[in-house]
Amino acid sequence: MPDDNAQATPAEPKKAKSISYADAGVDITSGDRAKQRIKMLARKTFNKQVLSEIGGFGGLFALDLAKYPEPVLVSSADGVGTKLKVAFELGIHHTVGADLVNHCVNDIAVQGATPLFFLDYLATGRLENDVVETVVRGISEACRANGCALIGGETAQMPGFYADGEYDLAGTIIGAVNRPNIITGEGIEAGDVLLGLPSNGLHTNGYSLARKLLFEVAKYGPEHYVNELKDKAGAALMRTHRSYLSVIKKLTAQPEMVRGMAHITGGGITENLPRILPKGLDAVIDLSAWTPPPLFEHLQHLGNVDRDEMFRTFNMGIGLIAVIPAEQVKKAKAILNRANERHCIIGRIVTRGTRKVVYN
Incomplete structure (x- = not known):
């Protein structure tokens, strides 16, 4: 007779499928190929000061103390912003x-x-090796330049x-300057001249508004x-943020030539120029000194x-x-002309006390 109280032997539980990091969307193997x-x-940018290979926990760089006997390290970090949306x-x-790279270089x-x-x-969400390699090649070439x-x-x-097909990009730069050669703007005086150098389009700022005006308003x-x-429209927005390093070096190689410099990025002239103004001074901008390129005029027109x-x-x-002392302007313009660098006098420093930009 069968025993009614006998317990049935439980079935063996099915083994769950082994789940890997790749199943969660992270492909380590593909990432390793990208790193190679x-x-x-990166090696193409190395010099004798680089003491490490790519892949360590930190990069090693030996500062040349013969070149920088009174070294001050200068750093900056930034991104490309929504210009990436146009790139996608x-x-x-x-x-x-x-x-x-050029944005960060200019900042220091x-x-x-x-x-x-x-x-x-x-x-990025999903690693696309060809895209990553293309982006990093651009970084490498700009570093070399x-x-x-x-x-x-x-x-x-x-x-x-x-989202698939999208990524974010940021960078950090470290530079050096000998302490006596630091340019802070503290020596700026009333009567100094503002010398403006042209941009190559929007550079990397204002893209949220520009994209709205071009792609949503104008459609x-x-x-x-x-x-x-x-x-x-896309090509106009994708013009590369230019580096001013070479022309800056030419100007600053002359003693007492430059009292201050402003990289005009997010915030425009309005917010960037005051960052170097000493207390008690304003910058007066002559709006008749140059004509903004058609891109800016068209954007203004589209959105009123x-x-x-x-x-x-x-x-x-x-x-x-x-910012150039008045007595040095002629020499500064000669330097820029020899370098085939377009430029114009766009204003002066005046005593007003508000550390603001005034447009005339």
């Missing part, structure tokens, strides 16, 4: 690396520093955080040819944007301002 390509690109739409990834060069080394950070070494960085896979596509710009808003958002065609 990055190493090759156009599939253009080779210029954003140069945008990033205006303080008299020479770039030493650079670190990049690229984060600016004489700095790409000694490390981070490539992060963050599935679920970034252009990135490939739409705009007569007012004599270019396609107030003039002050334009100058607080965009560089308006001026990417760098050097």
Whole structure:
């Protein structure tokens, strides 16, 4: 007779499928392949001061104390911002690396520093090796052009955080200057002249507004040819952020030539020039001194944007301002002419006491 109280033997539980990091969206093998390509690109920027290989926990760089007997390290970190959205739409990834490096180089060069080394950070949802290699190649080439070494960085896979085909890009630069050669603007005086150097378009600032005006208000596509710009909308927005390092070096090689410099980035002339003004001084800008390029005029027209808003958002065609003593202006202009560098006098420093920019 069967025993009614007997317990049935439980079935063996099915083994769960083994789940890997790749199943969660992070492909370590693909990441390793990307890192090998990055190493090759980074090595092209190395010099004798670089003491480490790509892949260590930190990059090693030996400062040349013969060149910098009174060294002061100067650092800056920045990103490319929503200009990347245009890059995604156009599939253009080779210029954003140069945008990033040149922006950071300018930020320290205006303080008299020479770039030493650079670190990049690229984060994406799904790793596309060809895209990563293209971006890093742009970074590597810009580092070489600016004489700095790409000694490390981070490539992060963050599935679920970034949409497929998108990434974020940021960088940190370290430079050096001898203490007596630091340029802070503290020596700026009333009567000094403002010398403006042209930008190459929007550079890397104001893209949220520019994209809204071009793509939402005007309803252009990135490939739409705009007569007012004599270019396609996307191409006009993708012009590379230029480096001013070489021309800055030429100006600062002359004693007492430059009292201050401002890199005109986010905040435009309105917010960047006051960063170097001593107390008690204003900068008066002569709006008749130059004509903003067609891109800026078209953007203003599309959105009926107030003039002050334009100058607080965009560089308006001026990417760098050097503050020059009046007696040095003739010599400064000669230096710039020899370098085939376009420039114009856009204003002066006056005594008013508010540390503001005044537009006339």
